[in-house]
Amino acid sequence: MTLLAALNAADATREVMWNISHSWLMYVLLVPTMLIAGYGVYRQVQKWRSGQPAARFDRPAERIKRVVKNVLLQQATLRDRFAGVYHFLLFWGMITLTMATIVVMIHHDFHIDIMRGRFYLYFQSLFVDVLGVLAMIGVAMLAVRRWLLRPKKLVYTDESTWLLILLFVILGTGFLLEGWRIAATNDPWGDWSPVGIVVSKTSLAVAGVETLKSVHFLTWWFHLALVFGLIAWAPYTKLLHVLTAPLNIYTANLDHPGGTLKQIDFEAAQSFGINSLEQFTWKDLLDLDACTECGRCTSVCPANTVGKQLSPRDIILDLQGLLDRSDLASLKAQGHGERPDEYEPAFPIIGTTDNLATEALFECTTCAACVEICPVSIEQMPKIVDLRRFQVMEQAEFPQQMQDAVSSLEERGHPFKGTQLSRVDWAAGMDFPTIEDIESPEVLLWVGCGGALVDRNQRSTRALANLLKKANVKFAILGREETCTGDPARRIGNEFLFETLATQNIETLKTHNIKHVLTSCPHCFNTFRNEYPKLGGEFEVMHHTTYLAKLIGEGRLKLDAQAAQKIVFHDPCYLGRHNGITDAPRKLLQQVSSQPLAEMEMHGRQSFCCGGGGGMSFVDEPADQRVNQERARQALATDAETVAVGCPFCTTMMEDGINTLKGDRKINVQDIAEVMWEAISSEAR
Amino acid sequence: MKILVCLKQILDPEIPPRDFTINRETHQAIQGSANLVTNIFCENALETALQLRERSPGEITALTFGPASAEDSLRKALALKADQACLVEDDPATSHNSATTALVLAAAIRKLGEFDLIMVGREAGDWGAGQTGGLLAEQLGLPYVAFVDHIESAGDGVTLRRQTELGWEKVEAHLPLVVSITNSEENVPRIPKTRDIMMSARKSVTSWKLSDLGLTDDEVKSNGEALEVVDLYLPEKKSDCDFIEGDSIDEKIDEFAKRLASIVQSA
Amino acid sequence: MKSIVVCLMPGAKFDKPTAGLLAAARGLDGQLTVIVPGTVGDDTTASLAGQADSVIVCEAAGLSEYQPELVLGVLQLVCSDLNPDIVLLAGDTYSQELTPRLAGRLGGVSAGDAQSLKLENDNLRVTRSVYGGKATAVVELRSKPAVVWVRARSFAPAAARDSAGSIEKRIVELAGEAAKSVDATKIVERHEESTGTVRLEDATLIVAGGRGLGGPEPFEELKKLAVVMGAQQAASRAACDAGWVPVQWQVGQTGKKVAPELYVAVAISGASQHLMGIADAKIVTAINTDRDAPIFKHCQFGLVEDYKAVVGPLTERLKALLS
Numbered sequence A: 001m002t003l004l005a006a007l008n009a010a011d012a013t014r015e016v017m018w019n020i021s022h023s024w025l026m027y028v029l030l031v032p033t034m035l036i037a038g039y040g041v042y043r044q045v046q047k048w049r050s051g052q053p054a055a056r057f058d059r060p061a062e063r064i065k066r067v068v069k070n071v072l073l074q075q076a077t078l079r080d081r082f083a084g085v086y087h088f089l090l091f092w093g094m095i096t097l098t099m100a101t102i103v104v105m106i107h108h109d110f111h112i113d114i115m116r117g118r119f120y121l122y123f124q125s126l127f128v129d130v131l132g133v134l135a136m137i138g139v140a141m142l143a144v145r146r147w148l149l150r151p152k153k154l155v156y157t158d159e160s161t162w163l164l165i166l167l168f169v170i171l172g173t174g175f176l177l178e179g180w181r182i183a184a185t186n187d188p189w190g191d192w193s194p195v196g197i198v199v200s201k202t203s204l205a206v207a208g209v210e211t212l213k214s215v216h217f218l219t220w221w222f223h224l225a226l227v228f229g230l231i232a233w234a235p236y237t238k239l240l241h242v243l244t245a246p247l248n249i250y251t252a253n254l255d256h257p258g259g260t261l262k263q264i265d266f267e268a269a270q271s272f273g274i275n276s277l278e279q280f281t282w283k284d285l286l287d288l289d290a291c292t293e294c295g296r297c298t299s300v301c302p303a304n305t306v307g308k309q310l311s312p313r314d315i316i317l318d319l320q321g322l323l324d325r326s327d328l329a330s331l332k333a334q335g336h337g338e339r340p341d342e343y344e345p346a347f348p349i350i351g352t353t354d355n356l357a358t359e360a361l362f363e364c365t366t367c368a369a370c371v372e373i374c375p376v377s378i379e380q381m382p383k384i385v386d387l388r389r390f391q392v393m394e395q396a397e398f399p400q401q402m403q404d405a406v407s408s409l410e411e412r413g414h415p416f417k418g419t420q421l422s423r424v425d426w427a428a429g430m431d432f433p434t435i436e437d438i439e440s441p442e443v444l445l446w447v448g449c450g451g452a453l454v455d456r457n458q459r460s461t462r463a464l465a466n467l468l469k470k471a472n473v474k475f476a477i478l479g480r481e482e483t484c485t486g487d488p489a490r491r492i493g494n495e496f497l498f499e500t501l502a503t504q505n506i507e508t509l510k511t512h513n514i515k516h517v518l519t520s521c522p523h524c525f526n527t528f529r530n531e532y533p534k535l536g537g538e539f540e541v542m543h544h545t546t547y548l549a550k551l552i553g554e555g556r557l558k559l560d561a562q563a564a565q566k567i568v569f570h571d572p573c574y575l576g577r578h579n580g581i582t583d584a585p586r587k588l589l590q591q592v593s594s595q596p597l598a599e600m601e602m603h604g605r606q607s608f609c610c611g612g613g614g615g616m617s618f619v620d621e622p623a624d625q626r627v628n629q630e631r632a633r634q635a636l637a638t639d640a641e642t643v644a645v646g647c648p649f650c651t652t653m654m655e656d657g658i659n660t661l662k663g664d665r666k667i668n669v670q671d672i673a674e675v676m677w678e679a680i681s682s683e684a685r
Numbered sequence B: 001m002k003i004l005v006c007l008k009q010i011l012d013p014e015i016p017p018r019d020f021t022i023n024r025e026t027h028q029a030i031q032g033s034a035n036l037v038t039n040i041f042c043e044n045a046l047e048t049a050l051q052l053r054e055r056s057p058g059e060i061t062a063l064t065f066g067p068a069s070a071e072d073s074l075r076k077a078l079a080l081k082a083d084q085a086c087l088v089e090d091d092p093a094t095s096h097n098s099a100t101t102a103l104v105l106a107a108a109i110r111k112l113g114e115f116d117l118i119m120v121g122r123e124a125g126d127w128g129a130g131q132t133g134g135l136l137a138e139q140l141g142l143p144y145v146a147f148v149d150h151i152e153s154a155g156d157g158v159t160l161r162r163q164t165e166l167g168w169e170k171v172e173a174h175l176p177l178v179v180s181i182t183n184s185e186e187n188v189p190r191i192p193k194t195r196d197i198m199m200s201a202r203k204s205v206t207s208w209k210l211s212d213l214g215l216t217d218d219e220v221k222s223n224g225e226a227l228e229v230v231d232l233y234l235p236e237k238k239s240d241c242d243f244i245e246g247d248s249i250d251e252k253i254d255e256f257a258k259r260l261a262s263i264v265q266s267a
Numbered sequence C: 001m002k003s004i005v006v007c008l009m010p011g012a013k014f015d016k017p018t019a020g021l022l023a024a025a026r027g028l029d030g031q032l033t034v035i036v037p038g039t040v041g042d043d044t045t046a047s048l049a050g051q052a053d054s055v056i057v058c059e060a061a062g063l064s065e066y067q068p069e070l071v072l073g074v075l076q077l078v079c080s081d082l083n084p085d086i087v088l089l090a091g092d093t094y095s096q097e098l099t100p101r102l103a104g105r106l107g108g109v110s111a112g113d114a115q116s117l118k119l120e121n122d123n124l125r126v127t128r129s130v131y132g133g134k135a136t137a138v139v140e141l142r143s144k145p146a147v148v149w150v151r152a153r154s155f156a157p158a159a160a161r162d163s164a165g166s167i168e169k170r171i172v173e174l175a176g177e178a179a180k181s182v183d184a185t186k187i188v189e190r191h192e193e194s195t196g197t198v199r200l201e202d203a204t205l206i207v208a209g210g211r212g213l214g215g216p217e218p219f220e221e222l223k224k225l226a227v228v229m230g231a232q233q234a235a236s237r238a239a240c241d242a243g244w245v246p247v248q249w250q251v252g253q254t255g256k257k258v259a260p261e262l263y264v265a266v267a268i269s270g271a272s273q274h275l276m277g278i279a280d281a282k283i284v285t286a287i288n289t290d291r292d293a294p295i296f297k298h299c300q301f302g303l304v305e306d307y308k309a310v311v312g313p314l315t316e317r318l319k320a321l322l323s
């Protein structure tokens, strides 16, 4: 031991491939392993490539940032505590172990003497050992979750079980090998490998050096076989995500989820919407192979939460299944020709499983909670819309009440079949200028169908107009010239109608030389902000919460009184998640209210949908499966007296939900503009 | 079976009250910002025809008499896979009534050929006259059944279900025949596929003037003059609710009951 | 001026619509003949004669029940003999079916759904509502005869005349074309549905209940009211959801769109989704404890009371008023 102490740390190293003979066999085995794995990867890559084009390599700096955040730092994954932690441990553990192996390779095969000295001690021994332990802990947590906690959102397959066992055995044998080597070689640096030294000491206590040597030899080959086996098998399992996830995150949609829906080239597209695998873009297909089956998307999906069939994860997995079973050659042969008279899908999707049934597809509120939560940047919602488009435009088979909304949009430019209101009824007796009366308004108040044609929302719209008047804003409305922005048509899946309406609106606004648009409807806001520019309509659009905050900031609107009630804010999906605006409304409410805001558990970008997006506000949900009631329950769990909203659709959905469930409690639903106007105006009170 | 469906384009009946205005001079509604749409009962008729054609082979011709804009109704019918479409263009300056419409439609139908089944909507959502079907049957010298909501072909005839104010009836009928169609759960109009809408723009629509039908203006005019709108006005609307007041609840109920009774009696 | 009234109501009896129809005809001066194609009881004939100058009861093979071509043939024959200026029918299915055809056969002009009638320079003027009730039109019928079906209940029944008119039984035999075409159509089955099941969309009177009723039992109370009025029952979604009434009763954006003459909303707040279903209702009224309930904004008149105190007595009062 004294001799050891005299050893120079700079010379620290170990013998690589100690105790191993016939090591050439390893190289021989490596060839088929890599071939099998390589083929697995190659086959998938070819399948992705059979998809349609998508531009996802622009803005590399942003993309790299995203990879750093979500791959290296695992930020998205870590949002789920338990799963995040074990994944983090496993991720870094496995990376470290792989790096260690690479170091060995460099040292041994490329004859570069790097496994030496401090690097050897700190990294190759100590760090790797510690990370190995962490990875083991990760595996243990994984096992606990899969076998003890058994959360509903997981998919329970044999494949997962075997992968888990495999990981465990590989890690375990790795430690054993290390320990036995230390024991047998009486490694002077053994103390640097904490687990190794423990294994070494315990093993020596029960067996002799010679025994350990022979067990080591056998185990080494066993370990190698398992590792090679795993490498060869991985591309055929969900472990493919090790490769696809980073790639997918790199090629993710960088815009807000509100801007992700694809445009259709109606002249060239083979089919309007998608009902065959090859009609997806390569990126969509890559998405399918990137899924880790974590189930987060389904667990936050409002439709799934209230017990509906829709499950974004299972849509992805079922599509993945279809992709797996599809034959590459014919996949590549499809999808690039002329538009046929009758489109026959080569790899049909819709209706092939319960998850891909029309009913399920039309339960989606397009809230994008799934897209937001997915740790590997999969875009479930846009695919749902792609499939809906096919049902709407190619099949004309979708829920009757959505058909009514679409017909109404076609015939009268708004989705509210049966409304008795005209676009200007809300303004009756208020003396507002329409666009004819005013040359160049400061802003155009885009009222939206929800704000004008639904009785309840007239109050909110009037409140907003009153606030604008009070602030002396020179605004105008389009009046009867306004038509729907096209949002419901687009989310329901009628892209053709959307384009028609959009083009018409852009035309109208250009004729009136409008530059600034103000709207209280997040759906309109989103369309103006993210979708019209792609059709040539560049306007500066603001949501009323932002605009009102601005007016206060500029001192044009004075808050000389405050609301006394306790307020909780419900984030509209198309404001918060789709456009990242979550602070402005809160700041505004905080100024308006004398009490601190309450918060629901799910809020901000993690908010829960009111149930009204994606055309769902035109549909009668089964009485026991109402998204709005679930959200109302969440609101009622706070001590708020007012649920403040910033969207006409949210207003009606939340009001219906709250009224159904509130019992004797005094609680109401109001648009932020209403809350403000009531607080500051004696007229309103 | 050769089926002919008559379609009428009308001012959107869902136009909100505040947007509905009329010209008291010409006795016509003003279109304003409202749209023109196909009359719903005509759409029910087309749907009934489409369903009939799905069950037994047939050919559907859509026919409309109206201004050039009525071609939109025909295009929609073509998008829903009607086999042919024919527009008889009228002169928007002259006003028409059920009698002139029936006269013109009959002439067009004769020119189009033989049909087994001629369908019209029970009434139009604008003037709601409900006369055209019966008048057309007389013009063509054919039997007529009104308020039909379901048609099955049976041998060389058809079996119809028609609604009555108390229920329904089964009617057996020989062909050719004129029927008016009313709505039911079954004939809710389908919506066209976008692909078919785009294709329909390329299909051809036969377009005729009155003179092409061998009808003289005078003939049409004299028919038209038999029935003339002499006044059109907006009924007085009370916008505010008239709350029933009274000293006692009994008094209020009494007054309320009287109002209800008078409405019930005249309904 | 010679007028004819065609009494076609199934099993023609002297009921409210018949009385209204006759009253409408008597509002126009001149000679009035009532034609009854088919068998009819003696007392009915007598009541009819009390209102007209003459009654012709037609008899023909198969005329015991309505068959379109047969009845049309008979009417054509009998009417053309009388050379009338005006022919009036009621608003039942058969009358509506026959009106334009009879006009066609007699070389006259037709109109439907007359709410009031007036003579102007010997021409009949008909007032009717158009554009789904958004406007009212007056149309003048300038050819003879003017064949019109009227909204019979809109006319208040008139008392019998001092001297009863003549009664004639006429055997009619169809010949030629008319005889041949009789079999072109044949009604082979007739189904009457109990009132509760007439489609809501077609109902002329509707009594609807909402969450404020608090349970299924009050709907039974409302049913009594509905029966007295001859109305259909409907509900808001809240009431349907609660399972108090079948979902088919739901009126609104995602329920039925109705177009009655009268819609009585009991304990319904009037959410916009509900209102979208009653856009075409002519008259809306409500019973609600809350004077500020949005439903009242759409009511012509309303009653601010607890339904519990109202429905029972109201049913009794109406029973008395309507009998």
Ligand SMILES: Cc1cc2nc3c(=O)[nH]c(=O)nc-3n(C[C@H](O)[C@H](O)[C@H](O)COP(=O)(O)OP(=O)(O)OC[C@H]3O[C@@H](n4cnc5c(N)ncnc54)[C@H](O)[C@@H]3O)c2cc1C
Pocket (backbone or CB within 6 Å): A616, A617, A618, A619, A620, A628, A652, A653, A656, A659, C209, C210, C211, C212, C213, C235, C236, C237, C238, C239, C250, C251, C252, C253, C254, C255, C256, C266, C267, C268, C269, C270, C271, C272, C273, C274, C277, C287, C288, C289, C290, C293, C305, C306, C307, C308
């Ligand atoms: C997407 C969507 C679609 C919808 N579609 C429809 C639809 O098609 N049809 C529909 O009806 N709703 C629909 N709704 C629901 C709608 O928003 C309302 O929740 C519902 O109409 C309320 O029903 P209500 O008026 O019966 O109940 P409430 O709104 O609770 O009203 C009850 C009323 O009863 C009154 N009241 C209470 N006690 C008494 C008493 N003793 N005497 C007299 N009055 C009393 C109260 O003052 C109150 O006005 C839909 C909602 C959504 C979100």
Ligand code: SF4
Pocket (backbone or CB within 6 Å): A297, A300, A301, A302, A303, A304, A310, A311, A312, A363, A364, A365, A366, A367, A368, A369, A370, A371, A380, A381, A384
């Ligand atoms: S967008 Fe929302 S509703 Fe649709 S699948 Fe995703 S989470 Fe579910």
Ligand code: SF4
Pocket (backbone or CB within 6 Å): A290, A291, A292, A293, A294, A295, A296, A297, A298, A312, A313, A316, A373, A374, A375, A376, A377, A378, A380
């Ligand atoms: S799609 Fe994303 S969130 Fe959903 S299960 Fe797959 S990896 Fe998880």
